[in-house]
Amino acid sequence: AQTVTQSQPEMSVQEAETVTLSCTYDTSESDYYLFWYKQPPSRQMILVIRQEAYKQQNATENRFSVNFQKAAKSFSLKISDSQLGDAAMYFCAYRRPGNTPLVFGKGTRLSVIA
């Protein structure tokens, strides 16, 4: 079974600084998808960024980028120019090909210090 591990239960960053959240996963599949979701106190699950395993290029979305290391099964999220609104729980998730269920990590709580 696939597993997702987020080794940092909590992280903090100064406003305008950069922070990296770590995620590792275990799978025997060669094709899959990886996601980062943000959950603010409102409890919405907001998709931040996704990566297809067959793509070597790291995904970017504005201030958010990933470092995808397929051989190491690592998928970290970098948030640049951190803003107060970035404070939330961040979940790393894995999905097999097709419209299949997500497997989530336990999450990292990010605090942004003004």
Place this chain on the structure above:
Amino acid sequence: DARVTQTPRDKVTEMGQEVTMRCQPILGHNTVFWYRQTMMQGLELLAYFRNRAPLDDSGMPKDRFSAEMPDATLATLKIQPSEPRDSAVYFCASGSGLHQPQHFGDGTRLSIL
């Protein structure tokens, strides 16, 4: 923007009562997922449907939980009888296509006293 709609947003009830949570997936999405979020277990899959047919409900306690899709616009998750350990946030998500991400509803926060 199209959204997944979940009702109720919050539910507080006493142990032993029946609880029904509802989900309206995004129109055209053929796959519906139910996840449960707790502090201890995190986010875990309860069940999911494709084209209204159940594909996997191995995450659900079978004796008290049931999930159905009466039609393509409605998915339900029922707990009968409810227990305090069922207290959690229950998310519904829907999706379609091989490469598209799932879209989540805002969840139902369930508190069983």
